[in-house]
Amino acid sequence: MKLIASLTSPYARKVRVVLHEKRIECPLTVDTPWNADSQVPHYNPLGKVPVLVLDDGSTLFDSRVIVEYLDHVSPVARLIPAEYRQTIQVKRWEALADGVADAAIAIFLERKRPQDQQSPEWIARQQGKVDAGLAALAADLGERAWCNGETYTLADIAVGCCLGWLAFRFPELDWRARHPNLARLMDKLEQRPAFAETLPQT
Numbered sequence: 001m002k003l004i005a006s007l008t009s010p011y012a013r014k015v016r017v018v019l020h021e022k023r024i025e026c027p028l029t030v031d032t033p034w035n036a037d038s039q040v041p042h043y044n045p046l047g048k049v050p051v052l053v054l055d056d057g058s059t060l061f062d063s064r065v066i067v068e069y070l071d072h073v074s075p076v077a078r079l080i081p082a083e084y085r086q087t088i089q090v091k092r093w094e095a096l097a098d099g100v101a102d103a104a105i106a107i108f109l110e111r112k113r114p115q116d117q118q119s120p121e122w123i124a125r126q127q128g129k130v131d132a133g134l135a136a137l138a139a140d141l142g143e144r145a146w147c148n149g150e151t152y153t154l155a156d157i158a159v160g161c162c163l164g165w166l167a168f169r170f171p172e173l174d175w176r177a178r179h180p181n182l183a184r185l186m187d188k189l190e191q192r193p194a195f196a197e198t199l200p201q202t
């Protein structure tokens, strides 16, 4: 098994954190899909990371499919609760956190285009999703210790990878000041080796 990932992707980081938490040894092949010589399209027709290549050569994508697979194949440190309603709640957290990342990445990519081709309306639309998504994450977390239930789950990992990417690419957003409870959660997550050892880097 090997993981193909970039070192900046919040989705790839989610998979890397899950591998670390579950103590699954998996070599990492760093590949940036935006580079002309990227091999990612040979593994994923969508040309996106992360991709998990299994021992028989078959591939899994996207990150949500990969983390569900990893949690299923190893019983160590279960990250998705077995009870169905709890499973769905954790996946809802993951969808919301990934959705905030999707919108923020859309802004990041738009701003890379030549200035006269950028759409302020498009950026504002995506910014609205980031702001509303963060507010919903903060409201759902409230004063509880973890996103779902009483324990650390994939929900916390997804939120942490989203927030970590925002801190990395959009420091001016200052979600910490707006949502102190998300900052408190992030501080706790950053102390875990799985997060400390997968910080986004260029």
Ligand SMILES: N[C@@H](CCC(=O)N[C@@H](CS)C(=O)NCC(=O)O)C(=O)O
Residues within 6 Å of the ligand: 006, 008, 009, 010, 011, 012, 033, 034, 046, 047, 048, 049, 050, 062, 063, 064, 098, 105
């Ligand atoms: N929903 C996908 C999103 C993956 C994704 O968008 N990855 C980005 C890197 S952060 C990518 O590879 N982009 C390349 C492209 O869109 O061509 C997942 O969760 O894996």
